[in-house]
Amino acid sequence: MRYKAYNSKTLRDIPQIGRLTERQIQDIAVASTVFPFKVNNYVLDNLIEWEDFENDPMFRLTFPQREMLLPAQFETVEAAMADPEKLAETVRHIRQSLNPNPAGQVELNVPTIDGHRLMGLQHKYRETVLFFPGRGQTCHAYCTFCFRWPQFVGMDELVFGSNEADLLVQYLKSQPEVTDIIFTGGDPLVMKARVLASYIRPILEAKLPNLRAIRIGSKALAYWPQRFVDDADADELFSLFEEVKQAGKHLALMAHFNHPRELSTPKVAQAIERLVGLNVAQTGRDGSHPLLHVRRARHRRAALVRGATRGSMGRLQECAPESERHRADSARSEHVMHAG
Secondary structure, eight states: OOOOEEEGGGGGGOGGGGGSOHHHHHHHHHHHHHSOOEEEHHHHHHTOOGGGGGGOHHHHHHSOOGGGSOHHHHHHHHHHTTOHHHHHHHHHHHHHHTOSSGGGTTTSSOOEETTEEOTTEEEEETTEEEEOBGGGOSOSSOOTTOTTGGGGSSOGGGOOOBOOHHHHHHHHHHOTTOOEEEEOSSOGGGSOHHHHHHHHHHHHHTTOTTOOEEEEEEOHHHHOGGGGTTSTTHHHHHHHHHHHHHTTOEEEEEEOOOSGGGGOSHHHHHHHHHHHHHTOEEEOTTSOOHHHHHHHOOSTTHHHHHHHHGGGTGGGTTHHHHHHHHHHHHHHGGGTOSOO
């Protein structure tokens, strides 16, 4: 399967779109003028139950819903769709009213070095720095609940990201209390392996004695597990992962899952098994192990994952300290964190 994405402009090209009424299609079209919309062929073919799409959680997770806007906002946008200039003005006004960067996330927690604000970095927790690589500020598909939606709507003044790996290394050198760096987004794994390496290798080459862990927040396992198996540079990606481990750093993939069905396909089982083979620690956003969620999945194909990975559970217990560090970071966050 080759990756194919659909967005608001190609909504009507989605093969399953004929199952929706014209009113339902229009509702999605209106909502997706305000909120980002992207879905791909893997999600469409494997994760959505089209027989009951109206009640399907994966459909609602990936297709913007009318209820995401207030009735008056929805009507205003719909009325403006025939006038591109008026529509752009209306959408911009609504987006600005939706608190696009809550809790001051582009003003607070942004560190400085030599008087220069390091946009694209956040230092919320004493031991942990978040890094938003500029070329990783998109995803294989978008979640409708995502609070970072401003990253994806084409408003440059709202995008938070950085391409300055050298400044990142310089800042890490100046902060000996930092033990963990989290690559986040968007999704860092939308980047080609060589691009991701351009951020990670300078960190490894700096041989920072305080840095113990490199963590990557990604939903690729759920939305495009081919990233780890079939993509043209999948082997190159795993070579990079091996470099991290050979450098003596703990490598953790913080997998984002929202529904058991995301863990039920043969392809995600294959991807997880390959990560297990490299002994990459995998944790959910709550610190739990994704394979535990597989065991709860009711979908028939979940047995493929469960059977393939049962023997590997022991090797993945190293992710437990990762969970403990995350909780410790949270407990200490009041010392560094200015806003939620």
